Amino acid sequence: MAPIDPDAVHPLLPTPYRFTNGTATLRVDPGRFAFTLAAATAPSEVLSAALARYRRIMFAWGSGSSPATAATTLTDCSVSVANSSDGSFQLGDDESYSLRVAADADCRLSARTVWGALRGLETLSQLVEYSPSDRWYELRKAPWQIDDKPAFVSRGVMVDTARHWLSVPALLRQIDALAYSRMNTLHWHASDEDAFPMGSTAFPALAARGSYASAVGVSAGLYSVADQEAVVQYARMRGVRVVLELDLPGHASSWALARPDLFATWRFLGQLIAEFGARFPDRVMHFGGDEVDASVRAWMREQGATDLRDVYVHFERRLHAAAAEHGKEVQTWADAFRRVHNASAHGRGPPLPRTAIAQEWGRWDEAGRAEMAAVVRSGGRAVRSSGFYFDGGYSTGGRATVWEEVINAQLVPPGLSAEEESRVLGAEACLWGEVADELFLDQKLWLRASVLAERLWTPHATIAAYCHHKPCSFDNRDLQPRMVKNRCRLVQRGILAQPYNTQIIPDRSRWQQCELWLPQNWSRRGAAGTAAVYMY
């Protein structure tokens, strides 16, 4: 296969919903460039911070050296937002935007919400490219006219802080990477059998006894209340939801270290939901619900219950009710839906409420597709993680999910009505923590999660059109060069994404070796802009 010049295609990942572009190259002057807020746009903390942040991101290589060309120069971009509310991004909030960059360098970004403006700023920042040989910034293929919105409302990754504790900067880095991919959900699988690392004002003993901190005898290894608030706030500023998962009842043996009486008291659960539900403002809380094990049996004994299935179904129903009292909708792994659904079908009690979200994680075979179809047909909502487990490779088995499987994935089971399809919310890449600590986190999630971002944001028809040879594979000449550029962007912005295979790029292209032109002071740029890449 002939090599592909990454500059031959547009630089955007994901591909926008609709766009046209030309062939002109504009210069961008880092010293003069400014965002201007349209007069009708009300102030917003989130928007102001984003304008300053994206200016830093675009011009990370400093002031450059002004070239002596007569090219048209981009010196400002006008931003207008219809509704400046910026409390917290919630599932289904409008993320659309329009971005125009005219041939005369007139630049206008408009959006209905601050969240849409964030997505548009990311797109603009991907259009502005630094040339290390010229030491200057340029915006190629102008004029641009982009009208953009996502195909799916929920686009996320899951990280697991129970099997390996991840430092706060490592979590913030993933939020950065989500924003750089126009994704919007961090699913924080916080607790599991292995550890309960979440500090709590009402129940401090849970983490004091259940975290790695207590096991190792060090002060790190648990998330203070302030740590948790920092993660939520950092995500809010970037239009990312943080969906907290406290895995119940199957994976909760770490809780029992502090509270052997745990499952006997609904009051305890109510208080826990109240505290964490307030700290994590997302409407959705995740309560696990998979792989029910011995800890439930212990609870059954205390309750005098005899049928495991009935106890579990009872537990899930009460959990949904308890969450609803605190204004929360419940996401669980699909096990919970399946078991309650089966009980209902046999006349044993009501189904889960329609606000329930089932996360599919089994095989995406006929049974898996049928399960998701049943969820949305019954009025529930579904998120797919089947096939998007990114922890494989290098250990027993050796099989890793590859990007081709991600871009070619079918997301909606066949045979649904449009209304039912709309309840397939999207997908999540899951990175379980047994084989991934924070030193290996970035490489395992990215670049593959960026491909999931394309699959979830870009219309399926667009992807089908550039996949001339179906399914999309190693010979694809649209997505692949953009993956190469995107990987460079991620690394240059401090995300240690895995390199894409350089075999497809011309020899000695700057895109083959982007580690050689990282921004100044790169090693001191952590996720938060101040800390080291690794916090230790």
Next chain:
Amino acid sequence: MAPIDPDAVHPLLPTPYRFTNGTATLRVDPGRFAFTLAAATAPSEVLSAALARYRRIMFAWGSGSSPATAATTLTDCSVSVANSSDGSFQLGDDESYSLRVAADADCRLSARTVWGALRGLETLSQLVEYSPSDRWYELRKAPWQIDDKPAFVSRGVMVDTARHWLSVPALLRQIDALAYSRMNTLHWHASDEDAFPMGSTAFPALAARGSYASAVGVSAGLYSVADQEAVVQYARMRGVRVVLELDLPGHASSWALARPDLFATWRFLGQLIAEFGARFPDRVMHFGGDEVDASVRAWMREQGATDLRDVYVHFERRLHAAAAEHGKEVQTWADAFRRVHNASAHGRGPPLPRTAIAQEWGRWDEAGRAEMAAVVRSGGRAVRSSGFYFDGGYSTGGRATVWEEVINAQLVPPGLSAEEESRVLGAEACLWGEVADELFLDQKLWLRASVLAERLWTPHATIAAYCHHKPCSFDNRDLQPRMVKNRCRLVQRGILAQPYNTQIIPDRSRWQQCELWLPQNWSRRGAAGTAAVYMY
């Protein structure tokens, strides 16, 4: 499977040739501990530096807090070396040592060579363990009596600086990791079609025009003569050979950027071998020889040659002769051996000299085993890389080499005499650079290369004995806990090895979460002890 306590087995990786141990725990006092040189041991720069270095490595957590126990305390270790020559470690040099730590804390390390002493110091450093909860150092399972030597003489990894340039600290980190694994060979695949990054006094244009530095327009991206000397010296101090590979004639199109007349002049090659052969003191130079392509056809046209096979065979024979003039033995990929061997068998000229080393890289099937058998039966030597390509996973195909394949690998083809078997020198894990830059290098090579270290150092009978269920797999209770500890050691020493699957470890064990008790100032500890982990 029940969890395994990593402290239940000995902490050494690789397993020594012969050892006995007890059940006593000695305290080790970081403030008082000193190495003493036996009176008959002559001074050696390599040995002195190693004693200081291993003192730093063992006591990386600082002075600790002295416990108020009556346990016996290790305060010194006597080191004796019969022959203190330390010019450079060469293939086949003696690496044996004896280490005794008595129950009364009498510690004696003796070796024939400084290289053996280095291996023994590594073993001692693995016996001394830091406990983060006690904040103190201990040596468990004393008394120890270890008599050790490697099963194979060549134990290495290959890195590729042609597809991605790797910074000097990244190379030094790999040398560290080799020493920590009692491995002894860094095969430096320096040039390829993609780039020629090696600075040269005689031919500076090769790198000036063929490196990424020229392509990207930055000053990084090539190895100065001083860089190359620093790598060689760093490796010498750790008893590691650096086998330089200049890939000829198949993968040399990057050379032609500077010297289109390259292949027409043997004088050029002689000068190149003279310069690089002097800078890299290892007796072996590697000249590629695989995947012959169009550049050779161009040379054929100039030479008026018509049969590709004859030209190639002629080239390889002359290369061996040219290298011999400079005192060098030639390693190539097995292609060269196969083709010259075939020509010889058909009466077209002599075979390669007996000093030739063939590196097997094809499938380890019947044909692959037969090829290696033919190499050693004809008097040549062989190194196996078949099955040890560590670049797989995450990209097209998705299949990664797993540790079980490494530990269960057959290294010597069946049916050889003992004398023939002795010419199977060992093995090399290869990490090709298309999908691995220096941000992903450590994780891709380690931990799996540590398992290769065990396979190459430890007698096969020992491995067979602890693999009760053959082949060795996920249920192995000897190697797996040592992999867990070894991964912690590597991370704590600055190598970003991939985590081993924590499913096998008890919940909240300190070995599950060793990132929480890294040494102080860890983020500032690079390969050289001063630079950042990443040099940028």
